[in-house]
Every structure is written in C-alpha cells, then in structure tokens.
Amino acid sequence: MSVTLIAGLGNPGREYAGTRHNLGFTLVEALAAAEGLKWKSDSRFEAETARWDVRPGVTRLLVKPQTFMNDSGRALRALLDFHKAPVDALVVAYDDLTIDTGRVKVSVSGSAGGHNGVASLLEHLGNGFIRYRLGIGGPRPAEMDIKDYVLGKFSNEQTTLIAQQLTTFVDGLRLLLNRGPAEAMNTLNRRDHHEPDQA
Secondary structure, X not given: OEEEEEEEOOOOOHHHOOEHHHHHHHHXXXXXXXXXXXXXXXXXXXXXXXXXXXXXXEEEEEEEEOOOHHHHHXXXXXXXXXXXOOHHHEEEEEEEEEEEOOOEEEEOOOOOOOOHHHHHHHHHHOOOOEEEEEEEEOOOOOOOOHHHHHOOEOOHHHHHHHHHHHHHHHHHHHHHHHHOHHHXXXXXXXXXXXXXXXX
C-alpha cells in the first residue's frame, strides 16, 4: 500500500487558532473538509490525523502535529517510521515570511530559513520532504518582532485574501499530490514582480 503524509504545521490550542503561524493547519483542515474526512486524535504520534483512502492501495494521511511548532519533526518522524514511508512521501504545508500573503510556492529542498518548524523537520528527517509554502509576508511595523508577527492574527484585509485563496491553495495541493512536485512547481511558482527571489 502506498501512503503519502500531508502535514500542516501549526501550534495546538485555541489561543493560536487563526494566527499566521497556523496557516498549515488551516490548509489541511480545508482539504479534510472538502473530502468529508474526520479528524481523530492519535496520542501514539502526538498528532491529529485524517485518513483519506483515494483508491484501493493508495492512502493519504492528513496530519496536524500536536507537539507545538518547534518539535513538529518528532511527530512526523514517528508517523513515517510507523508507515515505513520514505521522507519524500511527506508533503509539509507551512507559513513562509519570504512569500507574499495569498501566494504559494513548492520546493523540495533548502534551509529552514528561520522557520522553527522546518528546522525541527530537518533535525529529525533531513532534507527530501516536499514543501508547500504558504505566503504570510507583507508590510509589518518596523518595531514588531518577527515572532510577534507570525504568532499574530491576520489583518482584516489579509483574512479576506486568505479566505478567497483557500480554495486555490487546496487545488494547488491536489495538483502537487496528483501530478508530482515538478509539475506543481511549474504551475504554482510563477514569479511576480514584487515577490522576493527565492530558490
């Protein structure tokens, strides 16, 4: 049986709901809702999971690690080991400050870029997982600490934009799962003139 893990990164708890840093959670929740999947808590892996049987022999497991962002890699390492799945069977959706809010990019390698959740994945898994990077970048007050920004709520304008783009994010994730990272990168990574240049 082929198993693909689709993990959204975020922090558990009501106080973190709707924050920029939880956009990965928001995406996998939207995909689960679109597919009519039910979430269950799995204490063995410190995660919430939703099983998606696409067709006989092909299963996708949606995952929300409950370890807090900075220890996401521990939960995902345990799940990969349990399912005997290679690292490249893992797709990770997470917020990315270097991409404008409302945009998405796919990549298959790179550094953590200051993202503690990705740093934990690299520590526990190494490189090779597929990254579905959801933009949260944009203007922020010069005096605002990055941590405060990512743990803050979207502005009203950004909230509207994310709501409008959520279906597009889900469709892009489906494209990645169905057609592979190369085609997803070709389709989704179109550069915009005001978007930072990122490998």
